[in-house]
Amino acid sequence: MKNLIFITILIAIFSGCAPKFEKIDNSKANLEKVSFSDIKDFEKDDLKEAFDVFKKACTKSSRKEIFEEVCSKAQDSSNPKAFFEKNFTPYKLYNKDGSDNGIITGYYEPLLHGSFTKTDKYKYPVYKVPDDLITVDLRSIYPQLKKYTLRGKLVGNRVVPYESRKKIAKNGEDDVLLYVDNKIDLYFLHIQGSGKVELPNGDVVNVGYANQNGQQYKSIGKYMINKGYIGGKSNYKASIQGMKKWFHDNPTKVDEVMNKNPSYVFFEKRSQGATGSLGIELVPERTLAVDTRYIQLGMPVFVNTKNPVTNKEINQLMVAADTGGAIKGEIRADFFWGFAKEAEEYAGRMKEPGELYILVPN
Template sequence: MKYLIIFLVPIFLFTGCAIKEYEKYDNISKASLEKVNFYDIENFYNDDFDFALKTFQKACKKSKRFSLFEDVCEESLKAKNGRDFFISNFQPYKLIDKNGKDEGIITGYYEPLLNGSLTKDEKYKYPIYKTPKDMVMVDLSSIYPELKKYRLRGKLEGNKVVPYDSRAVLDKKDNQNLEPICYVDDKFELFLLHIQGSGKVKLTNGDIINVGYANQNGRRYTSVGKYMLKKGYLKPNNASIQGMKAFFDKNPDKVDDILNHNESYVFFRKANQGATGALGVELTAKRNLAVDRNYIPLGMPVFLSTSNPITKEQINKLMVAADTGGAIKGEIRADFFWGYGDKAFKYAGKMKEKGTLYILIPKDQLMD
């Protein structure tokens, strides 16, 4: 026993102080949470809190229906000072992944502008489809509550529900169940619209229409970028949207084969506003994130620490989770909304940066 004590004491001395305790609030986030103070968050106090407050108030138009934000959304309407509001009403927690790490990947997205026409011709021949008339959704949550987050999408064949058509099949179809909103002139730009989930189409008469996410075919999302890297079509130093576009411009015969690797297909609706996230509010450039709802609820204020993909300058902003995405999965994973236009496209296409996320949980939800 004497020798055992001598052996254990140094271990305690050198490692005991390094052990961190994490908290769990499974009803809010499935991630491990490290409680911090606002002054522990680098550059937190340098942000524009009044603008952050306006973004949060906009989200409250929809998020106030969630019990998590009901009271704090009411408080936001009375707030005169953004900094005081967030510090008084929220407790920050740093997200920690299953490996105990506090850094994850932050990508970017934007609202694309496509050129289109209401009628199909040789130039405008790629349709933006509405939700198919023959697609059915199966909701089993009333029988199996554990499946409440899942919706099965398919179609009827006889008396059976079968998976809905893949991207490859839908691209070749032209039947009564598929109604186009309009037609566009670039297949890769249309694919990017599917990835982004919403966008604008400039018609031949000069009008601009907004299109937003309506539904999806139920097929699993698969990264085309990773597939192109694996096949050697892209190199790591040009694995970006811009790199993909350059490859397709030089190799138009490979477009279908590569894009069909991702069987997921998105359907749209005409919208009366610009890019709208899963929360249901119009997105604010550089203030909204797409997240994994298992770890960050929609409507949640999130302080992001990452870097600009081109200038490498630090980005430290208090943002609001207002969207989701098929590729946005994981505890420390987010998609930064850059806005609309060519400049937003430039940043979003190149963004794949390391980042740290802090969620701000309303204090009234932490009371015993």
């Protein structure tokens, strides 16, 4: 009897400590309402910098009803801390199993070297959207499928899946945007979604995601780990840097490994640098890619994680401004590090535990 009473008391205690999950519109996440004082280092962050990025995001996100009023208020506010605390309610994100820890990875804007003319040096094509690619927005016919887009091509009177990476890589020159000198760097351009290409005369061209072949993204990093090529007891780290070194040392296997990912990205020239799914130019260390099932684009997101190189804590307010094929899950985000070698160093090594808080407009 005493044991039963003891167990009952324990259950009551732990049940009382468990967070009370809430749901909000346009998010499938388990959320716990918290106060700003519960967010580690909220008051230590440079909220002016975060505020400026939020206002930049408002040029696009204010079209959504949830942000319309708060974006209007942002234009008249001069006190970032007061603005966020007065106009938002913070919620902590939890996984389906009740845990509050997820994975924060990083991405960056790579620099490639290329030419608009094919040569012996510049021979790897960056393809623009092909004329025969069909993109069908299904929501006009099936509203319940509003988050799905059908991509394929017409064969006779049937829409069939578009070619995979392996076949597209052998396409002709009709749909080429430009050529680059390194197929490994080109693959990582596909993963990052945007980048810069330096031409022989020193000019730099911005290129960004224009469409995709509709094939499901598959991580070649996981494939390489499972094969023992990187990570584990291999001589290569499980990072972008480790993958690039393995490719460099195993040139005959490069195509075999890359083709394990059938997804293929088509590009277009851009007037500005890396632009996220929200439609704004990404701001280094202040914008994130997220899973929009749980976090809406335009939402301020406070991140608790760490720098993968220095191990210094990162506790700062950012804005959800992008998405990614590999960014799936409640507590899952891709941290945009910016452009150039240092950004690649951080992004390529980043796979850190982290906690996320979203600031929801009142």
